Amino acid sequence: MEITSPPPCPKTVTVRRNPPRRARPTPYSAVPLSLPPSSKTSSAIRSFPIQDILSIDIPEKPASSESTSPEESSDSEKLKVFLRIRPIVTQQKVTGSLKIGAQKSVWPQNPKKKDASKTVKAGGRKKIESCLKVNDSRSVTLCPPQSVTDVRRTKSEIYEGFSHVFCEESSQTEVFERMMNPLVVDFLKGKSGMLAALGPSGSGKTHTVFGSNRQPGMVSLALRQIFSQKESCRFKRTFYLSMFEIYSERGKGEKIMDLSQEGGDLYMQQSNIKGLKEEVIHDAQHAESLVASGMLKRSTAMTNSNIQSSRSQCIINIRCDLDNLDEDQSCTAILTIVDLAGAEREKRTGNQGTRLLESNFINNTSMVFGLCLRSLLEHQKNPKKPLHKHFQNSMLTRYLRDFLEGKKRMSLILTAKPGEEDYQDTSYLLRQASPFMNIKFESVEEQPLGNKRRTQTLAKADLAKRVKLNSSEACMDDEVKGDILHQPQKEAIFTALKADLLVCTELNSEPDKEVKPTGSSQLPVIISMKANKNQSTKGSITDQAKKARDYQILSNFSRALWNVLKEYKNKLEASENEADFLRHNLTAEKERSAALEAELQLMKASYSSGKVPMAEEIDEIHVTTSVTLLPVCSNTVESENQADEQVSYSNHCEEHVDPTVASSIKDASSVKAALTLLKAQNFEEHGQ
Ligand SMILES: Nc1ncnc2c1ncn2[C@@H]1O[C@H](COP(=O)(O)OP(=O)(O)OP(=O)(O)O)[C@@H](O)[C@H]1O
Numbered sequence: 177m178e179i180t181s182p183p184p185c186p187k188t189v190t191v192r193r194n195p196p197r198r199a200r201p202t203p204y205s206a207v208p209l210s211l212p213p214s215s216k217t218s219s220a221i222r223s224f225p226i227q228d229i230l231s232i233d234i235p236e237k238p239a240s241s242e243s244t245s246p247e248e249s250s251d252s253e254k255l256k257v258f259l260r261i262r263p264i265v266t267q268q269k270v271t272g273s274l275k276i277g278a279q280k281s282v283w284p285q286n287p288k289k290k291d292a293s294k295t296v297k298a299g300g301r302k303k304i305e306s307c308l309k310v311n312d313s314r315s316v317t318l319c320p321p322q323s324v325t326d327v328r329r330t331k332s333e334i335y336e337g338f339s340h341v342f343c344e345e346s347s348q349t350e351v352f353e354r355m356m357n358p359l360v361v362d363f364l365k366g367k368s369g370m371l372a373a374l375g376p377s378g379s380g381k382t383h384t385v386f387g388s389n390r391q392p393g394m395v396s397l398a399l400r401q402i403f404s405q406k407e408s409c410r411f412k413r414t415f416y417l418s419m420f421e422i423y424s425e426r427g428k429g430e431k432i433m434d435l436s437q438e439g440g441d442l443y444m445q446q447s448n449i450k451g452l453k454e455e456v457i458h459d460a461q462h463a464e465s466l467v468a469s470g471m472l473k474r475s476t477a478m479t480n481s482n483i484q485s486s487r488s489q490c491i492i493n494i495r496c497d498l499d500n501l502d503e504d505q506s507c508t509a510i511l512t513i514v515d516l517a518g519a520e521r522e523k524r525t526g527n528q529g530t531r532l533l534e535s536n537f538i539n540n541t542s543m544v545f546g547l548c549l550r551s552l553l554e555h556q557k558n559p560k561k562p563l564h565k566h567f568q569n570s571m572l573t574r575y576l577r578d579f580l581e582g583k584k585r586m587s588l589i590l591t592a593k594p595g596e597e598d599y600q601d602t603s604y605l606l607r608q609a610s611p612f613m614n615i616k617f618e619s620v621e622e623q624p625l626g627n628k629r630r631t632q633t634l635a636k637a638d639l640a641k642r643v644k645l646n647s648s649e650a651c652m653d654d655e656v657k658g659d660i661l662h663q664p665q666k667e668a669i670f671t672a673l674k675a676d677l678l679v680c681t682e683l684n685s686e687p688d689k690e691v692k693p694t695g696s697s698q699l700p701v702i703i704s705m706k707a708n709k710n711q712s713t714k715g716s717i718t719d720q721a722k723k724a725r726d727y728q729i730l731s732n733f734s735r736a737l738w739n740v741l742k743e744y745k746n747k748l749e750a751s752e753n754e755a756d757f758l759r760h761n762l763t764a765e766k767e768r769s770a771a772l773e774a775e776l777q778l779m780k781a782s783y784s785s786g787k788v789p790m791a792e793e794i795d796e797i798h799v800t801t802s803v804t805l806l807p808v809c810s811n812t813v814e815s816e817n818q819a820d821e822q823v824s825y826s827n828h829c830e831e832h833v834d835p836t837v838a839s840s841i842k843d844a845s846s847v848k849a850a851l852t853l854l855k856a857q858n859f860e861e862h863g864q
Pocket of ligand 1: 262376377378379487516591
């Protein structure tokens with residue numbers, strides 16, 4: 177039987193795809209391919225831990241800072257927003273009082289008023305539902321009345337987070353204790369502060385701030401509290417009172433009026449009020465009488481909302497000069513109380529003419545006040561947002577600039593009317609003002625000075641003494657010198673004040689203080705163990721704390737960076753080891769494949785010629801190829817080509833050789849077995 181030789185092996189070309197294929201997995205080899213030991217360590221490197229670094233919790237002030245006192249730790253405190261709900265006034269009561277008011281004044285000519293009277297006449301006593309429900313001491317729910325829900329779908333809203341909610345039954349004393357007393361305590365310690373009352377017309381701002389004879393307000397109660405303190409032998413406190421209003425006369429711009437007995441018109445230069453008179457106050461009674469006479473001068477008028485509606489913004493300043501008698505030094509603190517005129521809705525008040533112009537001024541000032549605080553809040557939330565200079569748009573906000581820019585402490589009391597018909601006003605107030613509770617006072621001055629307020633004050637008494645003490649203020653600018661003749665040597669006095677602060681039950685709440693009796697005073701005097709720190713020390717402590725914080729951040733960052741670099745170095749070493757190992761394996765495989773290829777060529781030639789190759793010849797091929805191909809195998813690309821050719825050849829064999837043989841050839845380790853099989857077949861054919 178004639179043996180038909182298989183067609184010649186076509187020249188196979190390895191086509192490289194574009195993009196080039198990745199290296200094939202190393203074909204099965206007799207040589208086991210073990211992974212290099214280093215590959216075990218080459219786990220994926222985590223990304224740079226920037227988040228970890230940023231989330232490292234670094235205390236604002238180092239815990240080790242022994243100098244941090246409880247007072248200093250409250251550097252960043254939130255604006256306190258209180259809410260006071262005034263009692264509901266029955267319709268009959270309102271209109272009744274309006275009737276009385278109407279006899280005194282012809283203003284306003286509001287047709288609605290007549291309608292209201294009619295309603296009362298016709299309907300008699302009418303029960304008014306409350307739209308404001310107190311949930312707890314810090315939150316309220318505003319429920320829309322039926323009339324509003326009928327028109328549009330309005331849901332109940334919860335407002336929470338107030339420093340305290342004073343319900344309708346809350347007394348003036350309760351409000352004072354919770355809201356005003358902390359400010360007074362700070363004031364007596366040398367810290368300035370402000371309380372501002374905000375709310376719609378007739379909601380009880382003036383009632384809260386000034387009160388009445390029967391129910392004294394915050395000003396009177398604060399003055400009583402101030403003068404109830406016993407004097408220390410080392411310190412002399414002198415209190416001054418000034419009072420002025422900002423108003424608009426028939427809409428012709430803003431004006432300032434000194435509300436002291438002999439006071440007249442004042443003028444404003446930038447944020448400074450020029451010519452404001454201060455009265456020295458010796459006792460609470462005297463001070464209260466001054467406030468009462470000032471109130472008589474204040475512009476008020478009857479409106480639909482309020483029988484005696486404030487038509488101006490009223491500001492009261494109580495200043496305390498604290499003199500250290502031992503060291504001839506002094507410091508100043510100011511307690512400011514602001515009674516804003518209540519925002520009014522034209523529809524509601526029915527104001528016309530002059531009242532309407534006044535209304536515009538009042539609403540404008542309230543709006544600017546709110547805008548300043550909103551801008552501050554937004555700026556604090558996102559420092560990229562600029563702190564707009566809204567304060568420039570009204571005299572009041574110009575005067576209160578430091579407070580409205582978060583540089584000085586302030587508290588707000590929102591007064592609300594809970595009646596159904598007051599829903600719109602109350603809703604507006606809560607929506608606008610409740611977010612202010614998130615405002616922070618970042619770097620509140622520990623002891624804001626009178627000269628910072630830049631109010632030109634001319635105290636009637638103590639002038640000679642002031643001039644004497646003023647000798648140490650040579651470095652002050654002229655304006656400031658004019659403003660406050662008595663320049664307080666604040667640092668030393670503040671230190672001494674801390675060391676010799678009078679005990680009063682309200683003040684004595686700090687745990688790290690030691691109480692010692694003094695010879696001169698019957699009351700024990702608090703001796704602060706940390707009293708020898710003055711303000712410059714505080715400044716340097718703040719700097720040190722900042723530096724320590726920066727250092728801690730940087731060291732954490734560099735530590736994290738170092739760890740990442742170390743991980744990358746390990747990974748690099750592992751990869752190099754792996755590459756060496758693979759290169760070595762590849763070389764060995766190339767040698768083997770070259771030897772097998774040569775052997776196959778020989779076998780093919782022998783098969784076609786019918787001559788069986790001798791075992792020696794095959795061994796010779798192995799030796800030759802392993803020697804000659806070594807340098808070639810070092811070239812990876814060429815080796816890959818050869819590997820491709822080998823596979824191509826194997827494929828070819830699959831097509832043209834007996835399937836049993838082809839499968840054997842594919843398997844590199846079974847080549848010898850294939851050869852034996854071929855020999856046997858050849859032998860059989862030749863034998864036959
Ligand atoms: N908590 C309260 N308890 C009793 N009466 C109150 C209370 N709040 C307000 N009133 C009374 O309501 C009336 C209006 O209050 P008030 O003048 O204080 O309002 P207002 O907010 O200052 O208004 P405006 O902005 O128009 O001056 C006053 O007669 C006052 O006595």
